Amino acid sequence: MPPAKSLPIAPELVDDAKFAELEIGACLAGEQYAQVRLHGGVSTAARTADVEFHETVFEKVVMPRSQWPGLVLCDARVALCDLSNADLRDARLQRVEIVSSRLTGTSFCYAKLSNVLFRQCKLTLSVFQNADFKTCVLQDCDLVDADLCGTDLRGVRFENCDLRGSRLFGAKLTDADLRGSNLEGLGVDAADIRGAIVEAAQLLQLAPLFGLTVE
Numbered sequence: 001m002p003p004a005k006s007l008p009i010a011p012e013l014v015d016d017a018k019f020a021e022l023e024i025g026a027c028l029a030g031e032q033y034a035q036v037r038l039h040g041g042v043s044t045a046a047r048t049a050d051v052e053f054h055e056t057v058f059e060k061v062v063m064p065r066s067q068w069p070g071l072v073l074c075d076a077r078v079a080l081c082d083l084s085n086a087d088l089r090d091a092r093l094q095r096v097e098i099v100s101s102r103l104t105g106t107s108f109c110y111a112k113l114s115n116v117l118f119r120q121c122k123l124t125l126s127v128f129q130n131a132d133f134k135t136c137v138l139q140d141c142d143l144v145d146a147d148l149c150g151t152d153l154r155g156v157r158f159e160n161c162d163l164r165g166s167r168l169f170g171a172k173l174t175d176a177d178l179r180g181s182n183l184e185g186l187g188v189d190a191a192d193i194r195g196a197i198v199e200a201a202q203l204l205q206l207a208p209l210f211g212l213t214v215e
Helices: 201-210
Strands: 021-022 033-041 052-059 072-079 092-099 112-120 133-136 138-139 157-161
Touching: none
Parallel strands: 021 033, 033 052, 052 072, 072 092, 092 112, 112 133, 112 138, 138 157
Antiparallel strands: none
């Protein structure tokens, strides 16, 4: 019987209806913001490094191809946003919910994610190389051709996700729960996937990793 999994701790957003409104384009590098509701967009390739957001709501924010290296999100909700091809390398996310957002090609390289929930997000071609996940869940997410090489995914739950063609070479997958997800064409070594949790139907998709032919 697989071990019980912990659910991510929800963001602490007390009375967020009273948060101050802030245009995302007004945020400055190296600054800290708290109890704000962000909206609007930033120009393509805009760079804002080492910004911290605490108790923050991002709603319908549009910032494709923008650069936010070293971003800190603590107790945040991100909903209906477009962060496609954004640079979020070295980001630190703690108690964050990301819902119904576009993250196609977004880079989370070397990011640290703790108690993070991704729900119904477009994560095709996203890059999580060498990222560290702790108590995280991905629900109904599209991860086709995503790059998760070298990522620490121990104990992460993938619920009804599309992982076709995604690459997990060198990833840590002990107790990662892949049940219910599409694993067709998964790029991973047999040694790396040992310890992951799968269901019987998925063994057909994983058979090529072990040199097996299923007829």
